[in-house]
Amino acid sequence: MRELVLSMFLIFFVFQCVSSVPTKEQFESCLATNSIFKSPFNHTQDSQIFTDFSEPSSSPSSSFLNLNFTSLKPILTLKPRSETEIKKSILCSKKLGVQVRTMSGGHDYEGLSYLSLSPFIIVDLVNLRSITINLTAETAWVQSGATLGELYYKIAKTSKVHAFSAGICPSVGVGGHISGGGFGTIMRKHGLASDNVVDARLMDVNGRILDRKTMGEDLFWALRGGGAASFGVVLSWKVKLARVPEKVTCFISQHPMGPSMNKLVHRWQSIGSEVDEDLFMRVIIDNGQEGNQRTVKSTFQTLFLGGIDRLIPLMNQKFPELGLRSQDCKEMSWIESIMFFNWRSGQPLEILLNRDLRFEDTYFKAKSDFVQTPVPENVFGEVTKRFLEKETPLMILEPLGGKINQVSETASPYPHRRGNLYNIQYMVKWKVNTVEEMNKHVRWMRSLHDYMTPYVSKSPRGAYLNYRDLDLGATKGTNTSFEDARKWGETYFKGNFKRLGLVKGKIDPTNFFRNEQSIPPLF
Ligand SMILES: Cc1cc2nc3c(=O)[nH]c(=O)nc-3n(C[C@H](O)[C@H](O)[C@H](O)COP(=O)(O)OP(=O)(O)OC[C@H]3O[C@@H](n4cnc5c(N)ncnc54)[C@H](O)[C@@H]3O)c2cc1C
Ligand SMILES: *[C@@H]1O[C@H](CO)[C@@H](O)[C@H](O)[C@H]1NC(C)=O
Ligand SMILES: *[C@@H]1O[C@H](CO)[C@@H](O)[C@H](O)[C@H]1NC(C)=O
C-alpha cells in the first residue's frame, strides 16, 4: 500500500519536474524585490532579511526520509526574523509556484515540515520564538518557533505554581504540537494543549495577519487540533497556563513482561482513565537486556499533582496490585517532573532549551490507536513475543479521561474524547539507513498494527494527528478530492473532517498551503 502511494508521488513529481522549477537564485531575487507587495510597505527595517540561508534547524529522522530521493531537498530554507519576512516568503512562493513547508520544531513523524515531492521551500521559524507571560491573566503569548522546553523553562522561571499542559519531549515545537492536539502529563487535569489556546495569530495565503477576532470562530476552531499547516502559518499562540501545586510526586515501577505483568497492564486499562485527574500513569513497553538475553519490560511512569501522603492511599485504594510504597516515590516541582519524564532528573534545567534533544541518528516508523474497551490479557503476551523479534520496538499507553472528556467531540477538531480509555503509540526505531532496513521495520510495524485491529477503535479506526502516519492515506498535488481524503481524514478527525474542509475552502480556496495530509478545500 505504502509503496503504491509513494510510487504515485514519484510519478507526480516527475510530471512536475517537466515544468520548470524555480532556482534558489530566482527565489532570492524575488525576496529582494519589493514590487511583489501591492500595498505600501515599510522595508527599511528589512535590509538584513533572510541572513540565514542554511540547513533546517532540526535534523530530520522520519522514515519517509529513507526514500532517499534527492528531489526531496528544498529549493532553500528561510529562517525569517520578522513576520514581514514570513509574508515575503509566502508571496514569493505563490508567485513562483512552489510550496511552503512551515517548520517549528521539525518533529513531524513523516517529515512533512521539511520534505516534499513537489518543489518547495522551508520556512523555519527557529528565530521567532519569544515567550511573554502574563501571570495576572495566567496566560502566555508564545511565538510558534518556541519549543515546549523553552516554554516550560520560562514558566518555571516565572512561577512555582504554574505550568502548561502539553507534551513531554522538550524539543517539540509549539507550532506543530499545539495545532495537532498535544498529549502530556497534566492533560487529564487540564486538557490537551489545543484545549488551552485562547487566541492565535495566523498569517494567511495573502500575507494578512488574523487574530481570533478577525479570523472568526470557525478558523479559530480549526487551528485547535486540525493541523495548522492546512490553513496558513501560525505566528503565535495565546495559551492558558495551568495551576499546579508547588510539590508534585513522581514514580516509576518497572517489571519484566510475563504472566503477572500482563495481568497488571490488563488491570491498568480500567484504572488509568477513571482514576483521580491528578494522577497520570502511563505504561511504556520496550526491550531490555539481561546478560545476552533480550527481554521485554514494562514501566509505569507516573505524575501525581499532589504529595506522597495523598498518593499512597489513592494507589492502595485504586491499584493495590502495583504495591506502591512511599520509598518508591519522589516529591519535586512540576518542572523537575518534566526532567523526570525525560529520564534527566538531576541534570540542569537548561537542558530543556536544547532544541536537538531527541532520537539522535535514529530513523523510526510510528502509528497510533485509541482503545475503548480493555484489551484481553493474552494480547500483551503476543505483543511481548513480537517485541522479542526486534531490537528497539516501543509501545506507549497514555491514559485519557478526565478533562479531555469534558469537551465535546465537535468542540474542537480533536475528536477522541469520551469513550476512549487510552491512546497507544507504536514505534520502531533503527539506525542503519537503507531501503531494505526501512522496509523490514515498516513491515513489522504494519503487521503489529494489523494484529491489534480487533482490539481498538473501529469505524473509523482512530489515529492521533500528532503521531502522523502516511500509511493511513495521502493526497497528491492540488487535485485531491475531498472524498478521497476522507479515508485518512476521518481517522484523525472523525465527523469534524467535513467542517475542516469547509474552513479550508474559505481561508485557502486555491489550496496553496498543502502537504500529503493537508485538508482539501470543500465548498
Ligand atoms: C521525540 C518526540 C516526542 C514527542 N512527544 C510528544 C508528546 O509527548 N505528546 C504529543 O502529543 N506529541 C508528541 N510528539 C509529536 C509532536 O507533537 C508532533 O510531531 C508535532 O506535530 C511536532 O510539532 P513541531 O512543531 O515540532 O513539528 P514540525 O515538524 O515543525 O511541524 C509539524 C506539522 O505542523 C506544521 N507546522 C509547524 N509549525 C507551524 C506553524 N507555525 N503554522 C502552521 N503549521 C505549522 C508543519 O508544517 C507540519 O505539518 C513527539 C514527537 C517527537 C519526535
Ligand atoms: C517605518 O520605518 C520607520 C523607520 O524605522 C519608522 O519610523 C516608521 O514608524 C515605520 N512605519 C511603519 C508604518 O511601520
Ligand atoms: C495582564 O493581564 C491583566 C489581566 O487580564 C491585564 O490587566 C494586563 O494589562 C496584562 N498585562 C500586560 C502586560 O499585558
Ligand SMILES: *[C@@H]1O[C@H](CO)[C@@H](O)[C@H](O)[C@H]1NC(C)=O
Ligand atoms: C542515496 O542516494 C545517493 C545518491 O544517489 C547514494 O549515493 C546513496 O548511497 C543513497 N543512500 C541510500 C541509503 O540508498
Ligand SMILES: *[C@@H]1O[C@H](CO)[C@@H](O)[C@H](O)[C@H]1NC(C)=O
Ligand atoms: C484534476 O482534476 C480534474 C477534474 O477532476 C481533471 O480533469 C484533471 O486532469 C486533474 N489534473 C491532474 C493533474 O490530475
